[in-house]
Amino acid sequence: MGNVLFSIIWLIILIFIAFWVAGIAAGIYIIVLPFTVCIEALSGLADFLLSVVQFPKYCAQAMMEGRGFN
Known part of the structure; x- marks a missing residue:
């Protein structure tokens, strides 16, 4: 499991930008x-x-993996 903080950031990006x-x-x-x-x-x-x-x-894949931005 990746970083929970990055998962939350990816969720915010998914909801407010990506959709x-x-x-x-x-x-x-x-x-x-x-x-x-x-x-x-x-x-x-x-x-x-x-x-x-x-x-x-x-974004959803990155959120589930807790991936960073690099």
Whole structure:
């Protein structure tokens, strides 16, 4: 088990930052994704938005492991 203090910090980040940022990114991702078929240059943006949508999962994993920020 990792550090409990880091777990609490990751929980705060998850609730107050990650959910909100991922929600906004998900909306943009849904709009951009169909256009990647026509405009190949948008595929990099779509990949980045997908990784932002997965940010809450990263926070939850770090919280469960008590991982630091390095």
